[in-house]
């Protein structure tokens with residue numbers, strides 16, 4: 001039996017909804033063996049981020065080396081990288097192991113406003129990591145930060161996607177979740193030539209903690225299995241739609257999504273336990 005493997009290089013969310021925890025749950029649900037290199041530990045729950053404890057660049061390098069020199073990975077996802085030093089060593093390791101299926105979720109700010117990426121690190125993301133990326137998955141505020149332009153409508157999203165593509169990343173996915181005024185939710189994919197649009201129903205809920213991580217992790221799992229970028233994004237859109245729809249109502253603030261929902265729907269299972 002040959003199992004596909006994915007490595008997430010990201011921060012830990014003690015609350016279990018975002019970060020490494022969301023990534024590993026998503027990999028597991030999509031039948032991919034998950035591995036992790038932790039960049040920072042957050043003390044966090046559904047009410048917010050209460051502490052951020054970055055690891056040293058050396059600790060990050062050693063985790064990646066341990067995986068690259070033994071288990072290997074069919075796809076890599078990056079999430080919270082926190083500072084430019086970590087971004088630079090992660091980029092070096094990706095080059096060293098010749099990893100080409102790299103999905104970059106350019107995590108910057110947590111839902112409550114806590115910074116998960118220092119300001120000085122945005123340039124490092126653009127200069128070191130994006131040129132190595134197969135896919136980047138910004139939301140609208142992240143696309144604005146990376147391009148320096150305002151993104152108000154779909155035309156702006158196309159322009160921003162072209163700018164991001166010019167940084168060297170092969171496929172750009174700009175997520176429409178933050179465009180609250182739009183009734184339909186439209187995620188855009190640009191492969192350097194063509195634009196594709198994935199529309200889904202906007203769901204009215206406060207329980208969307210970790211949606212960005214989960215979405216990018218689903219793309220990573222599908223790419224690890226050898227799926228095309230278009231098919232991977234299509235699955236990720238479905239995965240996150242089900243995860244948001246089947247609310248599990250945990251915590252007092254912005255609760256996590258339901259990582260079981262996509263497979264349960266596929267299997268026609270009900271929540272009976």
Ligand code: PXL
Pocket residue numbers: 010011012013018019020042044079080107109110111116209210211212213
């Ligand atoms: O969703 C972005 C994100 C990524 N990584 C970690 C997080 C968060 C949001 O809170 O905590 C560790």
